[in-house]
Amino acid sequence: MQWNRRNIMLIILSVLLLISLIYLNQPGTRWVETFSAADSEPFGGKAVHVLLEEQAGGEVTSSFKTLYELTSSPDSLTGNLLIIASYMGLTPEDWTALKTYVEAGHTVLIASRSIGDTARKELGLEWNNLIGLSPDSLIRGKFNEPEVEVSFNRKGYPVKNFRLPGSAVLQYLEADSSAWHKVWARNEEGKIVFMEYPMGKGQLFISPNPQLLTNVYCLDTAVNGFSAGLLSVFPRGEDIVHIEYYQLGRGKSQSRMRFILSEAPLKWAWFLTLFTLFIFVFFEARRRQRIIPLTKPVRNxxxxxxxxxxxxxxxxxxxxxxxxxxxxxxxxxxxxxxxxxxxxxxxxxxxxxxxxxxxxxxxxxxxxxxxxxxxxxxxxxxxxxxxxxxxxxxxxxxxxxxxx
Incomplete structure (x- = not known):
């Protein structure tokens, strides 16, 4: 393949431009809620797994299946469950599977701003926001957030008060006056921010503030005491399964392309390969002038x-x-x-x-x-x-x- 000077210069300039764009677009801090055990960004869940292993003493693993799939699979599920999601939409099948699993003697902690109409109506719960704050205001320091006093009342322990930033407890729960639920934590206005539903031999715990179980708050000395209190509901020595499906979906896909795009070096290598192929096709696909044969001069x-x-x-x-x-x-x-x-x-x-x-x-x-x-x-x-x-x-x- 023959290259003229113009083509070579265009390719060199294009590669330099791509390298400059990669350098100038280095990813900064991502304020996106993933709650993922593999995510070390502010709203990831890597620190939560470390804290759980220290407190509960058992093995902490992740799953990307629904509750219905986990409980109906041939491999029996034996550990307690942790579910963290921005907004959950439990189907009737998931809710039935969850109740059956809890009643069998397991502990389940759900931290989400919703759990789906079927579960919400049966539990008699409503989710509400603090006045002036919303889940869209999670980036701390972007607003003049007030502090909220929260009292944590664990059975058998004295009441402990925490001064938390407003972004840590954006929502609260309203429950029907029923004797079959227990309140573990309230804010200064008496609103519920953490509660328990005993079911059969097990317990279902609900927190309306999933952001409490993220890296940014688990590593914040002003908040991590309250976060540790939420995680203390799991019995020591028992394994815990973190269900990430309700936030990330089938996040652990075995697709080769997804794996390539999930790793920054491989992703940029893939993009650079595609870009190089595009440049090659662009210059080689053009109609090339037929080579003009050299003619011998007229003989004298x-x-x-x-x-x-x-x-x-x-x-x-x-x-x-x-x-x-x-x-x-x-x-x-x-x-x-x-x-x-x-x-x-x-x-x-x-x-x-x-x-x-x-x-x-x-x-x-x-x-x-x-x-x-x-x-x-x-x-x-x-x-x-x-x-x-x-x-x-x-x-x-x-x-x-x-x-x-």
């Missing part, structure tokens, strides 16, 4: 003839007879071919006819004929004679006219 036969004669003179300079014979023979052939006059037996009528047809001076033409005759008789064939013969032949060939 007169020059070649002169060079041949010169070489002949050089190689035969001591043998004038052969050279003179060739020159005279060529002269006879030229006159016969052009003027149809045969000079082997020359007479005055032929010379006059040749002078008339060629337009040459009769006197000088007679001189040429005499020299030719002398050459035929091999008389005085020296260098001077050869020079005179050539001068007369040159005169005859120069400026000759066409025969009529």
């Amino acid at each position: 036969t007169s020059l070649e003839f002169t060079q041949t004669l010169g070489q002949l003179y050089y190689t035969a300079r001591h043998d004038h007879q052969k050279l003179i014979a060739k020159r005279i023979n060529y002269f006879y052939q030229h006159v016969a071919r052009r003027y149809h006059i045969f000079l082997k037996s020359v007479d005055e009528d032929q010379v006059a006819q040749l002078a008339q047809l060629s337009g040459k001076d009769p006197e000088k033409l007679n001189r040429l004929i005499r020299v030719v005759r002398q050459a035929d008789e091999n008389q005085g064939l020296d260098d001077a004679f050869l020079k005179e013969l050539e001068e007369l032949l040159y005169w005859f060939y120069q400026g000759r006219t066409s025969s009529k």
Whole structure:
């Protein structure tokens, strides 16, 4: 493949531009709620898993299946469950599977701003926002957030009060006055921010503020005490399964392309490959001009003839007879071919006819004929004679006219 200078410069400039864009678009802090155990950004859940392993002492794993899939799979689910999501939409099948699992003697903690109509109506719950704050105001420092006092009342322990930023407890719960739920934490206005529903042999815990179980708050000394209190509901020594499906979906897809795009170096390598292929196709797909063949210059036969004669003179300079014979023979052939006059037996009528047809001076033409005759008789064939013969032949060939 042939590359001209313009194409090479365009490719180099394009690669430099792409590198500049990559450098200038380095990802900053992402304030996006993922709650993922693999995410170390502010609203990821990596610190939550570390805190759980320290407090509960069991193994903490992640799952990307629904509650219905987990409880109905052949592999029996034995651990307690942690579900963190911005907004959950439990289907009736998921809710039924969850109740059955809790009643069998397991502990489930749900931290979400909604759980779906079926579960909400059966539990008699409503989610509400604090006045002036909303879930869209989670980026701390972007607003003048007030502090909220929250009291944590764990059974068997004294009441503990926390001064939390408003962004940590954006929502609260309103529950029907039913005796079958327990309140673990309230804000300064008496609103519920953490509660328990005993079901059979197990317990279902609900928090309306999933942001409490993220890196930014679990690492904040003003908040992590309250976050640790939420996670303390899990019995020690038992395994915990973090269900990430309700926030990330099938996040652990085995697709090769998804894996490539999930890793920053592989993603940029993929984009660079596509960009290079695009540049290649762009320049190679254009119609290319057919290569113009090199044409040889027109041969100068007169020059070649002169060079041949010169070489002949050089190689035969001591043998004038052969050279003179060739020159005279060529002269006879030229006159016969052009003027149809045969000079082997020359007479005055032929010379006059040749002078008339060629337009040459009769006197000088007679001189040429005499020299030719002398050459035929091999008389005085020296260098001077050869020079005179050539001068007369040159005169005859120069400026000759066409025969009529």
